[in-house]
Amino acid sequence: MNKILVSYFSASGVTKKVALNIADFIGADLYEITPLDRYTSADLDWTDKQSRSSAEMSDDDCRPSIKDINFSIDNYDIILLGFPIWWEAAPRVINTFLESVDLSNKKIILFCTSGGSDIEHATEDLKRKYPNYNFIGARRLNTLVDMSDIKDWLT
Numbered sequence: 800m801n802k803i804l805v806s807y808f809s810a811s812g813v814t815k816k817v818a819l820n821i822a823d824f825i826g827a828d829l830y831e832i833t834p835l836d837r838y839t840s841a842d843l844d845w846t847d848k849q850s851r852s853s854a855e856m857s858d859d860d861c862r863p864s865i866k867d868i869n870f871s872i873d874n875y876d877i878i879l880l881g882f883p884i885w886w887e888a889a890p891r892v893i894n895t896f897l898e899s900v901d902l903s904n905k906k907i908i909l910f911c912t913s914g915g916s917d918i919e920h921a922t923e924d925l926k927r928k929y930p931n932y933n934f935i936g937a938r939r940l941n942t943l944v945d946m947s948d949i950k951d952w953l954t
Contacts, residue, residue, distance in 0.1 A: 801906075802874055803827035807881035808892050810838040810852075814912045817940050818881045821910070824946050825953060827879065832896045835864040845885070856886045862895040872900045877908065884913035884939075887920040894928070902932050908953070909937035 805822040808831070809815035815831070822829040842851035855861045872878075880896075882889050889911075909925070911918045922937040938952050 801876040803877045803879065804830055804872070804875040805879045805881065806830045806832060806896070808832040808834075808883075808890060808896070809881075810843055810883060810890070813941075814881050814883050817910065817912055818879075820946065821879060821881075821940075821949055821953075824949055828875070830868075830870070832892060833866045834892050835866060852885060852890070855891045856888065858891075861891045862898065863892045865892060865895050865899065868899060872902065872905075875905065877906045878902060879908045879910060881910045881912070881940075882921075884911045884916040884918065884921060887916050888924055889921045893925075897925070897929055897932070905933065907932055907934045909934060910940050911937075912941055913939055 803825060805818050805825075805827045807814050807818035807829075809818065818829065818831075821827070838851065841847075844850040845853060847853060855863060880893070882893050909918060909922055911921060916939075918937045918939045922934065925932075926934050936952075940949070
């Protein structure tokens with residue numbers, strides 16, 4: 800039986816709700832990707848070109864620091880990796896996570912939350928940046944997603 804980890808980044812709590820539901824539903828372990836400096840409402844103001852999130856997303860090389868990962872990723876076969884969509888991409892903190900652990904022998908399933916953007920662009924971007932990783936699926940989910948949809952998707 801595969802050991803599954805649901806790992807996620809959530810700036811406002813929306814992605815966290817989805818990640819908690821997924822982990823609970825499939826009996827997976829849970830890990831929150833936590834930036835050293837949490838995002839404030841002002842940091843997340845996408846209409847302000849000077850906001851932290853805007854500045855990070857305009858710099859492809861930006862890698863915000865995250866708290867140390869205090870467990871062995873080697874214990875897991877499948878990683879469900881969740882994040883909000885920012886500018887049709889994964890937030891740069893996801894790049895920090897992917898570059899902080901070795902997932903080369905893992906199956907990675909992406910999920911995102913978004914008010915309107917889909918996950919295709921983010922998926923293609925991550926596949927291009929991390930060609931040695933095995934991304935096997937991706938799906939946009941929202942907080943009101945039907946749990947039977949998650950079960951069908953994951954099976």
